[in-house]
Amino acid sequence: VNLFERLRGRRDVDRDLTDELAAHLDERIEELLRAGLSREAARRQARSELGNATLLTERGRDVWRFAIIEDAWQDLRYAARQLRGAPAFTATVILTLALGIGPNTVIFGAIDGLLIKTLTVTDPLSLVRLRYAGQNQMAMSRNDYGASARDPSGREVRATFTVACLSTDDRSTCRYSDRNATAGSSGDASEGFEQSASRIFRAQVGLITREIAADSRSHCALSDFSARRPAAVSV
Amino acid sequence: MASKQSIRRDLFPGALELMVLHTLKRHPLHGYALVRAIQTSSRDLLQIEEGSLYPALQRMLKEGWVKARWTTSDTGRRVRVYEVTPKGLKHLSGERERLGQMFEGVRLVLAMVEP
Numbered sequence: 001v002n003l004f005e006r007l008r009g010r011r012d013v014d015r016d017l018t019d020e021l022a023a024h025l026d027e028r029i030e031e032l033l034r035a036g037l038s039r040e041a042a043r044r045q046a047r048s049e050l051g052n053a054t055l056l057t058e059r060g061r062d063v064w065r066f067a068i069i070e071d072a073w074q075d076l077r078y079a080a081r082q083l084r085g086a087p088a089f090t091a092t093v094i095l096t097l098a099l100g101i102g103p104n105t106v107i108f109g110a111i112d113g114l115l116i117k118t119l120t121v122t123d124p125l126s127l128v129r130l131r132y133a134g135q136n137q138m139a140m141s142r143n144d145y146g147a148s149a150r151d152p153s154g155r156e157v158r159a160t161f162t163v164a165c166l167s168t169d170d171r172s173t174c175r176y177s178d179r180n181a182t183a184g185s186s187g188d189a190s191e192g193f194e195q196s197a198s199r200i201f202r203a204q205v206g207l208i209t210r211e212i213a214a215d216s217r218s219h220c221a222l223s224d225f226s227a228r229r230p231a232a233v234s235v
Numbered sequence: 236m237a238s239k240q241s242i243r244r245d246l247f248p249g250a251l252e253l254m255v256l257h258t259l260k261r262h263p264l265h266g267y268a269l270v271r272a273i274q275t276s277s278r279d280l281l282q283i284e285e286g287s288l289y290p291a292l293q294r295m296l297k298e299g300w301v302k303a304r305w306t307t308s309d310t311g312r313r314v315r316v317y318e319v320t321p322k323g324l325k326h327l328s329g330e331r332e333r334l335g336q337m338f339e340g341v342r343l344v345l346a347m348v349e350p
Contacts, residue, residue, distance in 0.1 A: 019313070020315045024267045
């Protein structure tokens, strides 16, 4: 008997006991009615005699509970004996399982990290992605923007960043604002842009934003960019 | 109710199973009919509590002493009827023998002449 059948058997025990006690109660009520009691009095007395039906069902179920554990233990021991007796078959099974489970676990781990898990920051969907694209101030595409800022030593640094949104919906359209950029330092920076949501792996965003946080130029550049909800931008 | 209490106290372990098996040996019965049959056979000296009977029937099912099936009673009600199995008959036979020895022992002790 496999586990599924055992669990189904347990449900059957519950159902049988419940039905059986209901039938018992009906029989007793009939008898009391024949003895001249009113239906209400008969029902009350029958219920009183039967006692707590739920408790009775539980006690009946308890009889089988340990049987299920005992059967499962017996099955396990039997399986272990069978496997010991057929080492080639056992090795094949273990190898098959390992090959089946291992790659699946790795793939799921990657998908979980890249697609399912969100970053542990407030409102992760509003994060923006900044990518350092060199210091030549050349915007290579519509998504590349020059930015101008000062590093902690006060030296003006220039860098080009790519901005995209971390989102899979239309809510988090990002807007570039050059109000804090050094005026005239970059033709690109003077242009605002609005980009609809791009599908970007969140883990990738997390990695990159952390890298930016460690980079003083990037850190300065953050002041040049603002998301629609800038307060939620986390680095 | 008072008699029920005293009976429950006085029954020795296994007595209920023994009576159920012996009653079912005559013909299959459902739970309520079993209660009635034992009560009638004992001339109302024994009253089986439902709280004892149904768990006992489950134990006996587990041991394989009885088997159960759902059927329709004479009154048209769906009932679960129990019948004794060969394993149950064997158990009944062994228990009756042990019970006979126990009663004989008790009888001999009680038959001792007081000094």
